[in-house]
Each structure stands twice: as C-alpha cells, then as structure tokens.
Amino acid sequence: MRKLAPLISAVLVGLSVGAALAANLTITQKGRMFSSESVSVKKGEMLTFLNDDSVPHNILSTSKGNEFDLGSLPPGASTDVTFKEAGDVLVICAIHPRMKMVVTVTE
C-alpha cells in the first residue's frame, strides 16, 4: 500500500501549483462528483486529479495495467496520474460510491 502521508506533509508546508496544472487535463471533485464521466487521454499522458471539494476523497483504479491509489487526500490536494496501458480505465472514489468515471487511454 502506498504511503502518501510524508508526501502530503511536504506539500502542506508550502509547495504550490503553478502553471503546471493548466497544461494538463484536470478532473475536479466538487460536490462528491467527478467533473467528467469520461475523458480520453493518450498513453503516457497525465491526468490531474484535484480535490476541490469540502471533504477528503480517495481516488483509485483497479483496472488492469493502470492500477493506482491516491489514498485519502484532503481538500486542496492535487495529483498527476500517468496511464501506461491502452484501454478503458474505471476510476472511482473508494469513499463515495457515486463517484465513477472512465478514462479511455488510447495508443
């Protein structure tokens, strides 16, 4: 299981996002909803998950070849995920079962 606590602590002390966010496709999570139900990215491209909600979210995927788990992230946290295998990737929030989206990764 990934241990993100040290990372989160590090970012809480002052790292900030800048223009990097704007360059990526960003999925936001306000109101316990993903901002898109489906998006398409090319293999190797990044998708940014930004928790702009008022509660923690735990974004993950169990789709084969593109598994990841961001752990419980507080409001204000954002993380880039790069998908390595082509195909449909189901992304969910472990905490909130209505939050589901599909990332279609193309060659």
Added chain:
Amino acid sequence: MPASKFGRSMQTGSLVAAALFTTLSFVNISFGAALVGETRRTELPSKTAANLDALKAQYRRPASIPFPKENPYTPQKMLLGKKLYFDTRLSVTSAQSCASCHNPGFGWGDGLAVGVGHGMAKLGRHSPTVVNAAWGAIFMWDGRLANLEEQALGPIQSPGEMNMPIEQLMTRLVSIAEYKPLFAEAFPGEDMSAKTLAKAIATYERTVVSERAPFDDWIEGNEQAISEDAKRGFALFNGKAQCSSCHEGWNFTNDGFQDIGLPSEDVGRGKFLAVLKMQHAFKTPGLREITRRSPYMHDGSLATLEQVVEHYDSGGVERRSRSDLMKPLGLAPQEKADLVAFLKTLTSNLDPTGVPVLPR
C-alpha cells in the same frame, strides 16, 4: 407506508461506468501500474458560510421515488413484492421473512444490536433499515451488492440468514397456487424466476419511504415545527460537529464508506476494496426515523443517540484507516444535547403498515 404520496419517476443518467463498476468489488489492488506524481497543495477559493435558507434548501424532500429503468414501478409488482416481503416461506425453515429483520414496527429494522439468522444464531452486524432504500447507491454495510434487486436475493440465500437455495425457493413458490397469477400479472410473459422475485421485492422496498417529520415542516417554513434546541442542533450538524460531511441531503447520507473509529475487528468494506481507508469502513446510514432504530452503528454497540454523539465527540479509536474527518470535536454539554434534539426531529409519525394476506 403510503408511497402514493410520492410520484414515481424513472432513474435517469446511468453512468458510463456502471457495468465496469460491478466487476470491481472483489478485486484486490496491486499498485504501481499507473504512474502517480507528487501530491501538491492547491489554494481553493475560501468557502463562504452558506446562509440558512441555502442550507435548508439542501434538505428538501424529493417529489418522487426513483425507480430504475430496468425495473420500473407497477402496482402489480409492488403488491406481489409486498406479499413476498412478508412471507416466511422465503426462508428454508418457513420461519423468517424479510420483515423478520426489517420490521416496520422497528423503523424497518429489528430493534436488536445484531440480526438473528438461521437457527436463531446471532449475525455479525446490525440489521439496517430499508427506509428510503430507493435512493441507495450501493447496498449492505460493506457495499458488496450493487443494487436493491441483488440485495433482495442476498439474505434469502445466505446460509447464516434465511438459508434458502434459490432453486428450492422457486420450486416452493410455484407449488403455492395463488402465487402464479400474481407473478403473471406483475410480469406478463415471464416465468416465475429469481429475477422476477427480486424485481418484485425491490419494487416494494422502494415504496418504503420515511414520512414527513417535524424537520420537514421546518424546512418548508414552519418555524414552530421544531424547538430552538433542535435548530441550534441543525447548525451544529452542518458546522462544528461536521455530521453533514457524510450524513448529507434529505435522507442524511451520501452512501459513503468511513472508518469512524468504533473498536470493532470487522474490516467491513476493506474485505472488498483492499485499500487502507476502507479497512473498518462501513456505509454511512441515513438518519430518517432514527429514534425508532436503536441500538445504533453497524455493530449495534451504542444504545442511545446520546452515546452516538459522545462517540463522535471523542473521535473514536485512532488507527491509520480511521477517516480523516474523525477527530475530537470539543462539544459542550449543551451542544451535544442540541444535536440529539435535532436528530429527534427526523422521526415521523408513521402510519401503521398493513400485513398482507398471503397466497396459499
């Protein structure tokens, strides 16, 4: 309950992901296939406190019951489902029905700490209410069943609960002459099957809806409907006590899974989703009809609403899986009393539920 007070609507907007999601539950995650970057901190716009009217608007009762397009409402299905729900012959012993554990007399639960199953053996968890199940996103305390149709068949077949193999049940129901025409009216052209049985029971369960409570009258403008204590409790519920982070909306749940720090060995959702925060996590229950549903929590370990508020005020057991929302709240005695006063406004004056005459 008089579902006729509600209109009926089709649930729309099925998600693209629904089919994929059903395959997820039993998968353990092996991490590292996608590349995850460092987590950054982003400054969000500062939140302005919602004014009371805007807050109250989030708690308005819906005008209709959502029924899925795969199983739309019909009165024939509902009436058949009600008979099946109250029929003890759905258990192998012919001694238990759905209503044994989900009894309208106990707020559609059983009033016990944990359920009692086949052979009078105690089960591991508290019997959840079926009130407002129509709005559920996922079912069972651990979320192992995706919809109400699956849920209807789960306890019937579970060896520890009604212990009834589905083929044996269908043989038994076919042998009860008066069931045949009821199934034929509810499902024209279809055989009596586990599928139609589940659809009928689920349709009936969707009509079990909490009645108007004093809280609803207050939400709709009657300032005399609830006490000043309860109004302060509502403010605390949405503010300092943070209850509404999970118990949100008119049914007071977002169906989310949280480890709220109860000292139980049960891993709950963690059995089906092997990530840290799902260990000891259970589905957030709604709070309607709450005073009729004691004892409380997934393990029935807390007898009163006062004890529940004390638990949340303490923050519960500290462990890595505990929800990041759980922490000591520092509530004053009056604040705790106000929260309990508020919770009591969510119980309605339920009409009695008539038990149906069963087919022979």
